Amino acid sequence: MGHIKVLLAAAVFTLMFAATGEAAEDQCGQGHAHKAANAVEALHEVTEARAVSCENKVYVSAEVAHRYRLQLPEVRKEATMALSDAFDDNISFHFSTDLKVWQLLSRLEARVNEGDITKKETIRELTAVDEHMKG
Amino acid sequence: MANNKSYYQQLADSRAPKRPFWKNCLHAFWVGGLICTIGQAIQLFFITFFDFNEQTAGDPTLAVLIITSVLLTSLGVYDKLAQFAGAGSAVPVTGFANSMASAAIEHRTEGFVLGVGGNMFKLAGSVIVFGTVAAFIVAIIRMLLVEGGIL
Amino acid sequence: MTFITAFIVGGLICVVGQVLMDIFKLTPAHTMASLVVAGAVLDGVGLYERLIDFAGAGATVPITSFGNALVHGAMQEADENGWIGILTGIFEVTSAGISAAIIFSFIAALIFRAKG
Numbered sequence: 001m002g003h004i005k006v007l008l009a010a011a012v013f014t015l016m017f018a019a020t021g022e023a024a025e026d027q028c029g030q031g032h033a034h035k036a037a038n039a040v041e042a043l044h045e046v047t048e049a050r051a052v053s054c055e056n057k058v059y060v061s062a063e064v065a066h067r068y069r070l071q072l073p074e075v076r077k078e079a080t081m082a083l084s085d086a087f088d089d090n091i092s093f094h095f096s097t098d099l100k101v102w103q104l105l106s107r108l109e110a111r112v113n114e115g116d117i118t119k120k121e122t123i124r125e126l127t128a129v130d131e132h133m134k135g
Numbered sequence: 136m137a138n139n140k141s142y143y144q145q146l147a148d149s150r151a152p153k154r155p156f157w158k159n160c161l162h163a164f165w166v167g168g169l170i171c172t173i174g175q176a177i178q179l180f181f182i183t184f185f186d187f188n189e190q191t192a193g194d195p196t197l198a199v200l201i202i203t204s205v206l207l208t209s210l211g212v213y214d215k216l217a218q219f220a221g222a223g224s225a226v227p228v229t230g231f232a233n234s235m236a237s238a239a240i241e242h243r244t245e246g247f248v249l250g251v252g253g254n255m256f257k258l259a260g261s262v263i264v265f266g267t268v269a270a271f272i273v274a275i276i277r278m279l280l281v282e283g284g285i286l
Numbered sequence: 287m288t289f290i291t292a293f294i295v296g297g298l299i300c301v302v303g304q305v306l307m308d309i310f311k312l313t314p315a316h317t318m319a320s321l322v323v324a325g326a327v328l329d330g331v332g333l334y335e336r337l338i339d340f341a342g343a344g345a346t347v348p349i350t351s352f353g354n355a356l357v358h359g360a361m362q363e364a365d366e367n368g369w370i371g372i373l374t375g376i377f378e379v380t381s382a383g384i385s386a387a388i389i390f391s392f393i394a395a396l397i398f399r400a401k402g
Contacts (some may be wrong), residue, residue: 201387203373274361
């Protein structure tokens with residue numbers, strides 16, 4: 001009996017440990033996202049920025065003040081420059097001013113901040129965002 | 136052509152004497168602006184509720200506008216609007232669809248091949264021909280500038 | 287905000303059309319052709335895309351955007367496939383609109399009778 005008790009205790013302990021370990025890693029860290037949002041919002045043409053990050057990927061969208069929309073290509077270039085200044089080469093950032101990307105990232109950012117989304121789901125949502133950033 | 140006036144000729148006739156120029160412009164402005172605003176609303180709808188982004192939402196938006204225009208033309212509503220709004224209803228893409236639909240409907244009595252097929256592009260044709268030729272020239276010039284390292 | 291700029295820019299393009307008809311006495315067909323050529327040239331110098339950024343449907347709904355879309359399709363294909371792309375790509379972007387207009391007009395001719 002003694003052996004079994006020890007084994008059981010060990011099993012339970014391991015499971016608990018594994019569970020807490022998983023919980024800690026179950027969400028995407030948003031450190032890069034905050035950094036990216038701040039970098040883009042620092043531009044005077046940008047009124048607001050949304051960003052979600054996971055591991056070494058950051059997805060950023062910005063709302064540009066309407067009077068600057070005639071210079072949208074330049075604003076995009078500036079934002080990309082600001083982001084490449086903010087991040088090292090090992091972090092890949094994706095920037096878009098598209099309304100769809102803005103809507104998707106706004107929703108996703110809110111969910112991530114509330115913490116009611118798993119890492120797996122976040123990655124899946126970000127893949128959907130990525131689809132709209134091509135071309 | 137006497138009893139068989141095309142939409143654009145009706146438009147031209149309605150233009151001729153009557154209203155002062157500034158009034159024509161005012162009507163063209165608000166009707167044209169309104170059609171574009173409706174287009175903007177349709178585009179926003181497709182982006183928000185379907186899997187379209189700013190680039191890809193253009194096609195379904197135009198399709199909806201074109202269907203609506205063809206339907207209104209069939210019911211005789213668009214031609215009434217054209218008399219009132221002039222360029223305001225002719226310049227948007229709905230006017231392009233209207234010219235094709237009204238030509239197709241009017242010439243149906245001459246048969247589907249000679250009537251509908253042959254006349255559909257009677258007015259839209261010039262838009263397509265000149266648009267294509269202009270686009271070709273512009274694209275050639277751009278390519279030359281790019282290859283020459285100027286752009 | 288885009289709704290307001292769409293209304294104003296779209297309305298102004300229509301006023302340009304009205305001016306061409308009333309002041310320069312162009313026929314509607316000449317007016318439309320001029321606007322399409324203007325759209326193609328404006329895209330050639332890189333201005334039309336900015337207008338779309340600013341006014342949304344106010345720039346994409348008027349017929350001028352047809353010229354813009356023709357140039358755009360041609361340039362896109364040309365970037366990928368070289369010179370031949372100008373020919374193959376010219377209707378790339380606009381094909382949906384033209385097809386829709388042909389098909390629905392044909393269906394309308396099947397169903398409806400001419401009025402008057």
